[in-house]
Amino acid sequence: MQDREDRIIDITIEDEMKSAYIDYSMSVIVSRALPDVRDGFKPVHRRVLYAMNEDGNTYDKPTRKCASAVGQVMKYYHPHGDSSIYGTLVRLAQPWNLRYPLVQGQGNFGSIDGDSPAAMRYTESRLNKLASEMLRDIEKDTVDFQNNFDDSTTEPTVLPARFPNLLVNGSAGIAVGMATNMAPHNLGESIDACVAYIDSKGDIDVAGLMSYIKAPDFPTGGFIYGYAGVREAFETGRGRIIIRSRCEIEVHNNHERIIVTEIPYQVNKSELVKSIADLINDKKLDGISGIADESNRKGIRIVIDVKRDANSGVVLNKLYKMTALQSSFSVNNIALVKQRPEDRQGRPQLLNLRDLIHHFIEHRHDVVYRRTQYDLRKAEERVHILEGLIIAVDNIDEVIRIIRAASEPQEAIEQLMVRFNLSLLQARAIVDMRLRALTGLERDKLRAEYEALVKEIAHLKALLADKELRAALIREELLEIKEKYADERRSEIIYAAEEFNPEDFYADDEMIITISHHGYIKRTPLSEFRSQARGGVGAKGSDTRDEDFIEYIYSASMHATMLLFTQMGRCYWLKVYEIPEGAKNTKGRALQNLLNFEPGDRVNAFIRVKNLTKDQDFVSSHYLLFCTKRGVIKKTLLEAYSRPRANGIIAINLAEGDQLVDVALTNGRKEVLIANRNGRAVRFAEDAVRATGRNAMGVRGMTLDEDGRDEVVGMLAVEADTEETILVVSEQGYGKRSLVEDYRKTNRGTKGVKTLNITDKTGELVAFSAITDEHDLMIINRSGITIRVHARDISVQGRATQGVRIIDLKKRGDEIASVCRVLTEEDEPELSEELDPTATSVAPELAEGTATQDQLPQELLDRAMDEDLNK
Incomplete structure (x- = not known):
């Protein structure tokens, strides 16, 4: 009895639970869940490869039943059940899981759809050539061995590993209190980084190594969208990498469809297709008429049919946001590192890119x-x-x-x-x-x-x-x-913003932007306006407040950046999609609610640039040409206006009483024409104006009459060999076109030559523009009436003539407020105010880069080049 009592040891349950849990935790961390930084393997992976190699199941021999390999591993090295061993063997052979598979499988080894592999009695496998490089020289006492679980044989504690497998194939595992999730990388890039580390004798930082390893390289390809997460992962060992599917838009049976050929890493394809179908059925995703999975052994092919009235680009961006077509990979580089050579076990450590390469070398x-x-x-x-x-x-x-x-x-x-x-x-x-x-x-x-x-x-x-x-x-x-x-990269890198760009959710359609005299602005699709014959009375274009009228009308695409210039010489920035949309007969929204204007100021000129903040070559080689009411002209590099600020900036310093009239975007080699209200125009070469800074006042461009009423009404900047004609329109609806050559060149600052014969019947000059036969005119009068006129219907006459009537104003007794040129459309039939919603303008799509040259006729290409709308 006494002996029995002596064999009983009293302990507290708290101490026993603490000790047991720590032992369990260390066992999971060291012997199951985390990879060794040297060979990149967890024990089970190492045991599978070593057992197959010892059994002669190598690349130069025929494949053998997987059950044989599993049995060998379980018999000698890994007494944890056949399912875990077979699962490891299968994963080592799956090309969508491992960037560089180490096992060659024969039979059903599962699929990217999440299908389970066949039972191990049916499948066969063997090590491939790359796996032999992991085991090469293991017989030469290159690594330490330890006794197996029953001391019947020995097993390696690490493999010799001739390449950085942890970096190349990555790893994933959940331990106790910690986890690892390491991305795969390209073998060639990884070796180049290792060679650079060796050449520098270890004196190279993460940034230097990143010049060799650009980013992870996932086995399923796709796009790495954004670089901030990649940089953070390389520098700290933790980061979030955005992966996008590879999608193409193709035309089939006269309608577009989205073709998905690569999906993000670790995304289940069948679940992805099902989630998209559910969104369509639940009416949470518009614009899609159907989805089909046409994948086969040649590769992935998911076909998403887009409705005829939907924009494929917008639908695709919604898919990116709402489905796994865009996913994230959270990097957490935790691996086991031996602090000292005599340590039996490694310790978990968070590793950056340099650490991973250092420990491998x-x-x-x-x-x-x-x-x-x-x-x-x-x-x-x-x-x-x-x-x-x-x-x-x-x-x-x-x-x-x-x-x-x-x-x-x-x-x-x-x-x-x-x-x-x-x-x-x-x-x-x-x-x-x-x-x-x-x-x-x-x-x-x-x-x-x-x-x-x-x-x-x-x-x-x-x-x-x-x-x-x-x-x-x-x-x-x-x-x-x-x-x-080594092979080529599969995952391409898009150095872009991490979050969705608001532009992604707006089709890059052509818009008509109207601004009223009191500063109300709106955008309206160009397709809502219809052409009329010359001399027509027009259609109601906008309802305005009492004593207000439409003063300015412009065309621009949804993704363009608008530089708005006020009469007081300030510049503001506005994306077209930020402008509220309204129908033709709505008044829009006050600009004061969109921009921080100074009291009493108003917009009276704008420039549209496609990629203002992204195209450095463009902004550093183009100029803004300013013209004021008093005939002052100034030229400044566009780059000076390429950094938007919420409160705007000073665009030009104006003399007291002067106002900014017009602004033009030039390439530095154009001809400048300036016209005044009294019907005269001056023409001179742009290089006669020296480029100055943003805050400069400028020089004299045209001498005005001293009648107290004369002022500049417009400025043009045209190519010297342009085919455009000069359009002038008077207050009472008279207008004509003249050749640029009719305006002889004079020195900058002169009074110029006659451009329109001003009479009481015509009224003073109100519009001065450059057009071709391929343009339409959008004419707005002060009562808000809009008319669209084909430019080809206006005859070309001498510059000193009176012109012809292009809009009938007698029925309304008002005057023309503004004239804008737009790209022409085929004449539409007379319609009610409910216009055809499918009417589109093809040429603007080309001009803004949304169509390719082989999709449009040559005349539209030439027209777009003449328009300089590709920026």
Whole structure:
């Protein structure tokens, strides 16, 4: 009884639970869930590869049943059940899971749709060539071995690993209190980074390594969208990487459809298709008429049919936002690192890119050193034997006499040792020597082998003594791996913003932007306006407040940036999609609610640029040309206005009483024409105006009449060889077109020549524009009436003529407020106010880059080039 009580140890349950949980945690962390930083494997992966290699299940032999490999692993190394072992074996063979698979599978190994593999009794496998590089030289005492679970054999604690497998194939695992999620990378890029680390002798930072490894390279391809997460992951070991599917828009049976050929890493394809279908059925995703999965063994192909009235680009961006077509990969680079060589187990550590490469290179140094020691030992042993054989060959007659005289082999060995001062190994080798070694050829071979081994021993000793020589050898072996197995990147990088751009949710359609006299602005689709014959009375274009009227009308695409210039010389920025949309007969929204105007200021000029903040070459080679009411002109680089500010900036310094009239975007080589209310115009070369800073006042461009009423009404900047004609329109609806050549060149600052014969019937000049036959005119009068007129219907006349009536104002008794040119459309039939919603303008789509040259006729291409709308 006393003995029984002595065997009972009293402990507190809290201490026991704490101790047991810590033991369990360490077991999971070290022996199950986290990879070793040196070879990138968890124990189960390492055991599968080692067991298959030991069993001869290699790439140069036929495949064998997976059940055989699983049985070997479970029998000797991994007593945790066959399902976990087979799952590991399967994953090592799946090309959508591993960037570089290490097992070659035959049979059903599952699919990217999440299908389970066939049972292991049906499937076959073997190691592939790349896996052999992970195990190469393992027989040369390059790594430590430990007893297996039942001490019946030994297993390696790490593999020699000739390439950085952890970096190349990544890893994922959930331990206790921590997890790892490491992205795969391109083999060639990873080796280049390792070589750069070796060349710099470790004196290279993460930024330097990133010049070789641009980003992760996922096995399923796709696009890495944005670079901030990649940089953060490389620098800190943690980051969030956005992955987008590879999608193309193609036309089929006169309607568009989205073709998905690559999906994000670790996304289940069938679940993705189902989620899109559910969104369509639940009416949460508009614009899609159907979806089909046409994938086969050649690759992924998901077909998404887009409705005829929907924009494919907008639908695709909604899919990116609402479905797994765009996913994120959260990097968490935690791996086991041995703090000291004598440590039995590694410790979890968060690693950046440099850390991963550093630990791999150090592992390779250790492997090469131990391999060199092994090779040196074997070479010295062989040299020792060869020395004895050479002595025997040189004294062959006496050797033969001793052997013939001996009664047994042992006696011969002992006599040879005494006679020639040989070791036991040498004497035994002589006794075992075959008679063919006595031939002259064999004697020469012995001496050649001896000399080669002597040189090899010297080289091996040099390797052991010089770390730089070992580094050069590691470098050479890495480049050999790259030459054999490297391939191209699959994941492309898009250096873009991480979040969705608001532009992604707006089709890049052409819009008509109208601004009223009191500063109300709106955008209306160009298709809502219809063409009328010259002299028509027009259609109601906008309802305005009392005493208000439409004063300005412009065309621009939804994604363009609008630079708005006020009469007080300030510049503001506004995206077209930020302008509220309204029908033709609505008044819009006050600009004061959109921009921070100063009291009493108003917009009276704008420039539309497609990529203001992105196209540095464009903004640094183009200019803004300003013209004021008093005839002052100024030229400044567009770059000075490419950094938007919420409160606007000073665009031009104005003299007291002066106002900004017009602004033009130029390339520095255009002809400038300025017209005044009294019907005169001046023409001069743009280079007559020197480029100045943003805050400059400018120089005189045109001398005005001293009648107290004269002022500039417009400025044009045209190419010297332009085919455009100069349009002038008077207050009472008269207008004409004239050739640019009709305006003779004069010096800057002169009064110019007559451009319109001003009479009481015509009224003063109100519009001055450059057009071709391919344009329409949008004419707005002060009562808000809109009319669209074909420019080809307006005759070309001399510059001093009166012109023809282009709009009938007598029925309303008002005056023309503004005239704007737009790209022409085919005449539409007379419609009610409910216009055809499918009416579109094809040429603006080309001009803004949403159509390709092979989709549109040449005349539209030429027109777009003339318009300079590609920016």
